[in-house]
Amino acid sequence: MIVVMQQNATGEQIEAVVGRLEKSGFQVHLSRGVERTIIGIIGDRTRLGDMALEAMPGVEKVMPVLQPYKLASRAFHPEDSVVMVGDLAIGGEEIHVMAGPCAVESREQLLEAARQVKAAGATILRGGAFKPRTSPYSFQGLEEEGLKLLAEARELTGLKVVTEVMDVRTLPLVAEYADILQIGARNMQNFFLLREVARVDKPVLLKRGLSCTIEEWLMAAEYIMSGGNHKVILCERGIRTFENYTRNTLDLTAVPVVKYLSHLPVVVDPSHGIGKWRFVPTMARAAVAAGADGLLVEVHPNPAEALCDGPQSLTPENFAHMMKELRGVARAVNRQLAGGVADV
Ligand code: PEP
Numbered sequence: 001m002i003v004v005m006q007q008n009a010t011g012e013q014i015e016a017v018v019g020r021l022e023k024s025g026f027q028v029h030l031s032r033g034v035e036r037t038i039i040g041i042i043g044d045r046t047r048l049g050d051m052a053l054e055a056m057p058g059v060e061k062v063m064p065v066l067q068p069y070k071l072a073s074r075a076f077h078p079e080d081s082v083v084m085v086g087d088l089a090i091g092g093e094e095i096h097v098m099a100g101p102c103a104v105e106s107r108e109q110l111l112e113a114a115r116q117v118k119a120a121g122a123t124i125l126r127g128g129a130f131k132p133r134t135s136p137y138s139f140q141g142l143e144e145e146g147l148k149l150l151a152e153a154r155e156l157t158g159l160k161v162v163t164e165v166m167d168v169r170t171l172p173l174v175a176e177y178a179d180i181l182q183i184g185a186r187n188m189q190n191f192f193l194l195r196e197v198a199r200v201d202k203p204v205l206l207k208r209g210l211s212c213t214i215e216e217w218l219m220a221a222e223y224i225m226s227g228g229n230h231k232v233i234l235c236e237r238g239i240r241t242f243e244n245y246t247r248n249t250l251d252l253t254a255v256p257v258v259k260y261l262s263h264l265p266v267v268v269d270p271s272h273g274i275g276k277w278r279f280v281p282t283m284a285r286a287a288v289a290a291g292a293d294g295l296l297v298e299v300h301p302n303p304a305e306a307l308c309d310g311p312q313s314l315t316p317e318n319f320a321h322m323m324k325e326l327r328g329v330a331r332a333v334n335r336q337l338a339g340g341v342a343d344v
């Protein structure tokens with residue numbers, strides 16, 4: 001259930017409602033919008049009936065949230081949520097591009113990628129130090145050494161860092177280095193991991209599972225939010241379908257649908273979404289046109305030699321070209337690309 005407060009409700013009136021609910025054993029989440037405050041109530045709904053909350057001063061109405069996800073729903077937070085990553089606002093007017101290699105492979109590779117994506121206008125550096133690979137014989141990532149290289153790249157370029165956390169055991173280590181914790185597609189329903197990242201004060205990039213519905217995805221976000229971390233950024237990265245020419249089917253329908261159902265920012269990963277570098281820029285443009293708040297794009301200084309996901313990685317030149325084209329698309333939908341462009 002949610003309590004919608006009147007537009008002119010005072011702080012004391014809000015506190016009185018919250019206090020009464022907490023005293024009765026309900027868990028309460030506040031959403032302070034520009035227009036009004038909404039109080040989300042988690043607990044046994046049948047016990048609310050006797051409380052006559054609607055009679056309390058400042059209360060406009062008490063209504064149920066019909067979706068199974070509550071805190072992630074638009075009803076709880078009618079305005080778009082903006083997730084701050086340091087001084088970067090994800091979900092605002094500016095579109096942020098997170099770019100870099102699939103995996104951190106070496107100091108030289110990462111620093112070169114970081115320098116190039118920064119020059120083209122990316123604001124966040126991606127790179128996996130722990131890699132979820134289908135084969136145990138594939139490169140598994142540099143682990144802590146990779147995290148240290150990401151920190152060095154951040155130091156040198158000023159880019160923020162997004163990197164994947166694969167399990168609860170390594171979460172404290174990854175959280176030490178990352179500005180955004182990425183939960184990969186294969187872990188989207190690892191509920192123990194979701195509960196643990198909920199306890200960390202860091203934004204979470206929650207990728208959509210390979211065969212998960214939008215509702216399951218939003219329920220995964222709900223795990224993180226109900227555990228206390230509201231800084232969730234959703235990432236559409238393609239789903240499994242019968243089509244096998246492309247690696248996945250990039251479900252761009254999810255962008256407007258999720259933005260309708262939820263207030264959380266949505267970014268799109270066209271690299272995993274389609275799996276072939278040639279089509280990545282087109283899908284990136286389509287994602288921005290569809291309303292994405294950001295992009296996650298794989299860029300490698302030398303894709304042919306990449307230890308992971310070379311076929312879908314852009315060269316720095318192709319990336320710079322894509323960024324140029326994206327600026328026009330962003331303007332056409334009344335947004336703008338964050339990040340300046342330097343002469344390379
Ligand atoms: C990645 O971003 O490199 C990755 C492993 O993505 P996903 O979890 O979407 O497959």
Ligand code: MN
Pocket residue numbers: 102103272298308309
């Ligand atoms: Mn990858």
